[in-house]
Amino acid sequence: MTALRAFVIGGAGFIGSHLVDALVRRGPVTVFDDLSVGSRERIAGPLGDGTATLVVGDALDSEALRDAMQGHDVVFHLAANPEARWGLERPALDLEQGTVVTQRVLDAMRVSGVPRFVLASSGTVYGEAPSACGEMDLGHLPISLYGASKLACEALASAYAECFDLRGTVLRFGNVVGPRGTHGAALDFLRKLARDGRELEVLGDGRQAKPYLHVSECVEGILFALDHQSARFDVWNLAPTGATNVRHIAELCVRASPFPDAALRFTGGDRGWRGDVPRSLLCPDKLAALGFRVTMSSDEAVARAVEELAEEVFGGAVEPT
Numbered sequence: 042m043t044a045l046r047a048f049v050i051g052g053a054g055f056i057g058s059h060l061v062d063a064l065v066r067r068g069p070v071t072v073f074d075d076l077s078v079g080s081r082e083r084i085a086g087p088l089g090d091g092t093a094t095l096v097v098g099d100a101l102d103s104e105a106l107r108d109a110m111q112g113h114d115v116v117f118h119l120a121a122n123p124e125a126r127w128g129l130e131r132p133a134l135d136l137e138q139g140t141v142v143t144q145r146v147l148d149a150m151r152v153s154g155v156p157r158f159v160l161a162s163s164g165t166v167y168g169e170a171p172s173a174c175g176e177m178d179l180g181h182l183p184i185s186l187y188g189a190s191k192l193a194c195e196a197l198a199s200a201y202a203e204c205f206d207l208r209g210t211v212l213r214f215g216n217v218v219g220p221r222g223t224h225g226a227a228l229d230f231l232r233k234l235a236r237d238g239r240e241l242e243v244l245g246d247g248r249q250a251k252p253y254l255h256v257s258e259c260v261e262g263i264l265f266a267l268d269h270q271s272a273r274f275d276v277w278n279l280a281p282t283g284a285t286n287v288r289h290i291a292e293l294c295v296r297a298s299p300f301p302d303a304a305l306r307f308t309g310g311d312r313g314w315r316g317d318v319p320r321s322l323l324c325p326d327k328l329a330a331l332g333f334r335v336t337m338s339s340d341e342a343v344a345r346a347v348e349e350l351a352e353e354v355f356g357g358a359v360e361p362t
Contacts, residue, residue, distance in 0.1 A: 044068035048113040048155065050100055050146060051120030052093075053079030055223045056161065056214075059256045060117060063264060065092035073109055075099050078123050083221050100142045106149035115157040115267070118146050121190075124224045126314050128186035139190030140197070147201040157208040158198070159267060164213050164252070164280065164323045166192040173322035176213070176276045185316030195276065202274040209273070210266050215280030215323055215339070218346035219256030220353060226287060227347050230294035231354040238300030244313035247288030247305070250320045252280040255342035258335040265333040280323040285339040287313075293344060297351035 045068040051057040052072030061084050064070045070093040072084055087093030098105040100120050110116065122128065122138045143160070150158060165188030167174040168181035183189045195211050202209040222228045233241055262279040270277075288305070295303045312319045325334060337345070 045115065046113045047071070047115055047117060048073065048110050049117045049119065050074070050106075051079065051118070051161075053081065053084050053095065054119065054123070055083075055219075055221050056217055056256055056259060057117075057119045058083035058221055059219070059260050060119070060263060061087055061093055063260050064117075070094070071096060071109060071113065073098055073100065073106070074120070078223050101137070101145055103145050103149060106145060107153050110149050110153045110155055113155050115159065116146065116150055116155055117159045117161075117263070118143065119161045121161070122187060126317075129315060132186060135186040135190035139187070140193045143194040144197055147197060147207070150207060151201065151205045156206075157210075159210045159212065159263060160194060160198050162195055162211050162213045162276075163188065163191045164215055164278070164321055165318065166195065166213060167321065167323075169318050170321070173282070173324040174278075175324040176278055176327055178324075184318065187316070188318075199274055207273075209275075210270055211274075211276040212263060212266060212279045213276065213323065214259060215252035215254040217254050217256050217259050218342055218350075220346075220349040221256075222346070222350055226290050227294055227343065228350055228354075230291055231298065231347075231350055234294060234298045234300055234303060235354055238298065238303055240304050240306050241291055241295060243287060243291045243305055243307050245287060245308060245310050245317075245319070247291065247307050248286055248319070249312060249317070250284040250286040251318075251339075252282070252284045252321065252323050253339045253342045253346070254280050254335060255337050255345055258337060258342070262328065262333055262335065265331075266328065269331050269333075277328045278323045278325045279328060279335075280325055281335050281337065281339045281342065282322070282325060283339045284320065284322055285343045289340070290343055290347070293347045294351070297347050299355060
């Protein structure tokens with residue numbers, strides 16, 4: 042296999058660090074990260090053995106991007122606001138850290154001559170849809186600022202691919218879970234329990250349900266799409282077919298914690314916050330037809346991730362059940 046020179050924006054973060062672990066087996070990797078959410082510790086192994094190089098920089102800095110990107114074969118763009126709720130407190134956040142950054146990344150590719158990119162998108166682009174969404178089901182617009190930004194990023198990616206002869210892959214992830222996580226329901230619940238083991242607050246009524254994807258299978262899907270996509274530009278859903286509700290995640294977190302008697306307290310309402318899609322499903326059949334389907338169900342991905350995250354949060358103080 043020809044060595045792949047990969048450039049990973051956001052490579053010191055949650056998904057990015059797992060992707061770097063896989064990419065270093067294919068060739069040298071450059072991680073570009075401002076370390077606002079990511080950390081050197083997540084990529085300590087590749088940095089230590091010299092298979093990866095870290096460039097600390099701001100993806101809004103076009104010149105820094107262009108200089109660092111020179112000579113690579115593919116750009117993996119995973120940098121974004123990691124928590125959709127933050128946009129409610131700072132409405133420009135997703136525009137700046139999502140849409141504007143994506144334009145800077147694509148333009149740096151145009152100038153520096155990197156021919157291919159992989160863009161991390163999200164099932165939030167489908168909005169509040171009544172049934173499982175396939176890649177062409179965009180009849181319901183996003184209802185979160187995060188989802189709106191992701192849809193705008195996809196549009197920019199499509200336009201840059203067409204106008205400047207780039208090859209592009211867009212992957213709409215389900216809710217990705219697993220070790221080294223920086224956000225998400227399971228991690229939030231475990232951290233809440235670490236602060237107060239008597240009661241666990243759960244936003245909404247607990248019936249909110251999303252498709253959860255383990256980070257290991259997320260990375261496998263990314264690389265499969267990279268290797269097997271034939272069209273110059275394409276969009277893929279990457280998720281299991283089912284979904285897991287918030288109550289179930291909360292119950293798993295309580296059982297995996299040192300506080301198995303903690304009571305659940307629901308705040309009420311059909312969603313956790315404004316812009317949150319209460320229930321969503323993704324149809325992964327397009328990627329399955331190409332030859333890839335995740336092996337873990339949503340419930341299995343969550344159960345494994347809760348065990349892994351509980352180990353990180355509680356330091357092995359309890360054996361998950």
